[in-house]
Amino acid sequence: MIKFFRKIRQRLLMENRFTKYLLYALGEIVLVVIGILLALQINNWNEYRKGLNKRSAYTKSLLKDLKQDTTDFRKNTKFLKQELEVLSGFRERLKSESATIDTMKQIARYEFNVVIDNKKNYNDKTLKSLQTSGEIQLYPKQVQELMLELTAIQExxxxxxxxxxADYLPTTQSLNYLATRPEKYNFFGIHDKFKSKTWDALDEVEFITIFDNLLNSKLDFTYTRNMIYEEVSKKTEELISALQTLEEK
Structure with a gap:
């Protein structure tokens, strides 16, 4: 092919048809440029297609993580709302004029659950991988912003x-709660009658102060935890919606 074009150029020069030679040379240059541009376009299209395939794989993994989070949020929110009702009930009983120190001991010893929901982990492996690898750039700006906002809220x-x-745990230790819990929580076979002596020996003023602080701390924590789930859940749903819309295009 190259020899063919070279022969044409040589023949035009030999025949002193310089104008036609220039036109031919320009045409040849244009063809070369078009060929280069076409090759670049094909290469860009291939890279774009690879990017779309990679983004699609990330999106599937990310949607799986986010949907699992929303399932966990619903379960935990339901539990926390029930917990709030119970804790609020304790507070109302203690506010009653008929409440005594025995009322508080009854709640603290047999009804109050010292355990709190302190789960902090999210299914964020894919989300963090996108950010640390820089491949978050595969997504439109709006989706990138939603990802970064979700990560910021989680952290x-x-x-x-x-x-x-940091505030709640020292309070439980101050009450020495594990040592005074009833027999149903006893993992060491200590009979409840021995624990009764511990409860009877508690300084009442100190006990009232500590348990009141403990109950208020757990109420505050549970209320805030519920708000956290709602906030993160809302932002998670926004990202899920944006990703699903992107996949449909």
Whole structure:
């Protein structure tokens, strides 16, 4: 092919048809440029297709993670709302004029559950991988912003949980709660009658102060935890919707 074009150029020069030679040369240059542009376009299209395939794989994994989170949020929110009702009930009983120190001991010893929901982990492996690898750039700007906002909310709320735990856990230790729990929580075979002596020996003023703080701390923590789930759940749903819309295009 190259020899063919070279022969044409040589023949035009030999025949002193310089104008036609220039036109031919320009045409040849145009063809070369078109060929290069076409090759670049094909290469760009291939890279774009690879990017779409990679993004699609990320999106499927990300949607799986986010949907699992929303399932967990619904379960945990239901539990926390029930917990709030119970804790609020304790508070109302203790506010009653008929409440006594025995009322508080009854609640603290047999009804109050010291355990709190301190789960901080999210199914964020894919989300973090996108950000650390830089492949978050595969997504439109709006979707990128939603991803970053969700990560920021998750981290902010994890920090908030740490603050509450730092306040709550020392309170449970101050009450020495594990040593005074009833027989149904007893893992060491200590009979409840021995624990009764521990409860009877409690300083009432100290006990009232500590348990009141413990109950209020758990109420506050549970209420805040519920708000955290609602906030993160809302942002998660926004990202799910954006990703599903993107996949449909």
């Amino acid at each position: 902010e709320n994890n920090d908030l949980i740490e603050l509450y735990l």
